[in-house]
Amino acid sequence: MQVGQVAHAGPPVGAGEDVDALQALVNLEERQATHPFWENRLFLACKAGALRLEDFRYVFSQYYLYSRNFTRYLAGLLANCEDDLLRARITENLWEESGGIDVEKRHAQIFRKFLQEGLGIPDLAAIEYADFSRYFVREYLDFILRGHPMEAAAFLSLGTEGIVARMYGIFVEGLTKAGVPEEQLTFFRLHMECDDAHAFTLQQVMLSYAGERGWHARCADAMERALTLRTRFFENLYDAIQMRRVRSLLEKIQARKSLVANSEGGGFRHPAYTRGTPLYTNAIEKLNIDFAVDKLPFQAEVLDPRMVRIPPGKSNEHHRHAHETVFFVLQGSGYVLIDYAPQEVKPGDIVFAPRWCMHQTQNTSNEEMLLLAITDFGLTGKGFLGDYDKTARMKRAAAAK
Ligand SMILES: [Fe+2]
Ligand SMILES: [Fe+2]
Structure with missing residues (x-):
């Protein structure tokens, strides 16, 4: 569907404003593509192959909270959107996210399978979510529920679905370097294919409000909010990975317990000039x-x-x-x-x-x-x-x- 064909929930948009809206969209997409979000340390580590399987276990067990709540974000926009045609389109996204007629293919379930079979996390109920993960998910939901549907649509299209293909490409690169086989990457491949279409639908919702005062700036702010929230979440994950790697060492430093028993077989003296x-x-x-x-x-x-x-x-x-x-x-x-x-x-x-x-x-x-x-x-x-x-x-x- 072209921009001019969009059903408008807000005031009608004239032909001139359509051109302005398209120009604004190009500008927003440029801002999205060059946003500092893409330089977050988690991505850089991923691309450098610096993350191990155990690091990814942590990253994606935290990401699970976001992923399994995804349909709630769409449902929030659905509830706030006044136009029934646009609601029908959002419902199509929701339907696809929910696996269509096969609920076992709902995306949350595919992600669960990835965690269990791809990363070897047997008990998902035992995952302890960090406060920063809860904050990320809560803020996501709150923004969509409380914001104007135009802002929620910009948040979910430009700030969320529109970044998935590139973002998951980076995760796939890191996971592959960490030894996760291709057949376990279905969740990511699937989204790299379908989320551009989802972003397009949500973009249509956003564009349907193009005649509203301050539309461009408000959409830009909403996108910024989504990308900033995700940057913080990923930076927090990076910090947590670093801390997890050295935590047992720090605990032993604090424990005031002799580690002589750990040295069994290692000894405490090495004779001069002998090889190791x-x-x-x-x-x-x-x-x-x-x-x-x-x-x-x-x-x-x-x-x-x-x-x-x-x-x-x-x-x-x-x-x-x-x-x-x-x-x-x-x-x-x-x-x-x-x-x-x-x-x-x-x-x-x-x-x-x-x-x-x-x-x-x-x-x-x-x-x-x-x-x-x-x-x-x-x-x-x-x-x-x-x-x-x-x-x-x-x-x-x-x-x-
Ligand atoms: Fe999905
Ligand atoms: Fe050296």
Whole structure:
């Protein structure tokens, strides 16, 4: 249906105003497409493949509260819309959301199946919703119920259904990178196909009010409200993922309980000059790189002591990472570059490499260099959202074996 054919619930719209409304719609769609919402940290992490299956379990168990209430948002608009033809169109959306004649195909049910079979969450009744998830859903419903139907329609079309294809494309990318198979992504694929049509219907409702005073600005505000609410929800989810990754560590810090029992088999002493467990090696002739890293057999939680060995005349990689490191030079001499500033080292020297600084160790002596590197990888490895190996290493750890 073209804009000019829309049944008008508000005052009649003249031909000139139709053109203005179309122009306004183009403007609103541009604002939608370039909204800061698209740069929220949850999306960035998704696209970077930084989210693991357990992160997505959390994200979508919270999203479930929104998803299973979706037909209520449409029903809110339906109740407030004065025009019976437009109500009939919204009902078509509702009918589709509800699975048509097969209630088992209602979208809330398809989402449930995704949670249970795609993400492995057996008991959906046990999900604890965060306050920010409840706030998001409550605000969604309230805006639609309390707002003018023109605003509710803009909120639901430009601010909601109209972003689904692109938004779910980002989720599909992240879920695929986290190992969720394509056959479990039906919920997202389905919406990527049908929600543009839903957005169009709701847009027609919005356009039917185009003759009302302040129409453009009020629709823009409504879209803004929906996108801002969702940005906050996603940013809160990102913060919660980070916190969940390190929470058990923080609990142990606070518990005042000895963790000696955790170290069973790991021991508390490592004899001088003996190897640990091989962790990583790399040799690149043209860069003069040749070194090996062993993990020392302590069951430490935050500290991650490692032994670095560099043959005479060689270097390790010029690299950086999220963990901070204290080096203790046991044997050999040379330089440690800290952000390109060479620190001369000999046995007994201690060097500190701050988080994310570029660093490299060069062994200029005639004997193998031995460095004890004490890192906080036990914390950063948990808390950093991203591909740690890709950040810290020149080659994948798996390839080093
Ligand atoms: Fe749906
Ligand atoms: Fe390092």
